[in-house]
Amino acid sequence: MRREELVAETAITLLVERGMRGLTHRAVDEAAGLPQGSTSNLARTRAALLALTLARLTALEEGYFTAVPSTAVPSAGDPSAGGPDTGGSEAHGGAYGAYGAYGPDALAGLMARLLFTQLTDGRRTTIARYELALEATRRPELRKVYDEAGRRFREVATAVLAAAGSADPVRHGRQLVAFGEGVLFDAVAGAGAVPGLEELRDGMRELLRGMLQT
Incomplete structure (x- = not known):
């Protein structure tokens, strides 16, 4: 799975388990087992992270x-x-x-x-x-x-x-x-x-x- 897909899939899981307030760049990194800052490198802002998740x-x-x-x-x-x-x-x-x-x-x-x-x-x-x-x-x-x-x-x-x-x-x-x-x-x-x-x-x-x- 490409990193972009991993981040988006992890974001989906976080939305289901924790709701919108539980979806952060740091939470995605931790849940996906990625180095800190990895999600920010793909989606710099929260809006970009939400758009990436919606695309997936x-x-x-x-x-x-x-x-x-x-x-x-x-x-x-x-x-x-x-x-x-x-x-x-x-x-x-x-x-x-x-x-x-x-x-x-x-x-x-x-x-x-x-x-x-x-x-x-x-x-x-x-x-x-x-x-x-x-x-x-x-x-x-x-x-x-x-x-x-x-x-x-x-x-x-x-x-x-x-x-x-x-x-x-x-x-x-x-x-x-x-x-x-x-x-x-x-x-x-x-x-x-x-x-x-x-x-x-x-x-x-x-x-x-x-x-x-x-």
């Missing part, structure tokens, strides 16, 4: 998103599949265009798996992102970085729904992100229990069927 979080969450389609390729006989990808979905979604090969029911299963990953294996990244989200409300320089990361995910949601046949992918993309964020926040920071994969799939199926009018 964004990369991790993008990794969850792009990994999901590769785990479940629809067969030609799958009635919920949208047919083979002829290349048009790539124009909409780039690396995410694979989602366009699925009908709403199969797509709901993939999106449910993504949320479930963020609630289980990726729970630490979800918690750390919430810590940074609150901090961004008080730091304009972090707000800019955070909003850019959020814009990228909203664009992906729009591209996925455009590839799946949405008549209004921009509006539906915002709604899809809002639904997912609501589920995550309720289960991670709210009073709700962590939903099972089947419950997530049912909720996503109902949402997507309405959006895609099936």
Whole structure:
């Protein structure tokens, strides 16, 4: 692992375990087993350290998103599949265009798996992102970085729904992100229990069927 990644991963862990007040350059050095001053050499200011951490979080969450389609390729006989990808979905979604090969029911299963990953294996990244989200409300320089990361995910949601046949992918993309964020926040920071994969799939199926009018 490169030192930059080590620093960012350690910062994520500190955010989860100690909160924003526990994240300092010195704390990262100590927790990562690095010589004192190593983190400052990579990120001179606190704002730079937060931006580095957010960049790592964004990369991790993008990794969850792009990994999901590769785990479940629809067969030609799958009635919920949208047919083979002829290349048009790539124009909409780039690396995410694979989602366009699925009908709403199969797509709901993939999106449910993504949320479930963020609630289980990726729970630490979800918690750390919430810590940074609150901090961004008080730091304009972090707000800019955070909003850019959020814009990228909203664009992906729009591209996925455009590839799946949405008549209004921009509006539906915002709604899809809002639904997912609501589920995550309720289960991670709210009073709700962590939903099972089947419950997530049912909720996503109902949402997507309405959006895609099936």
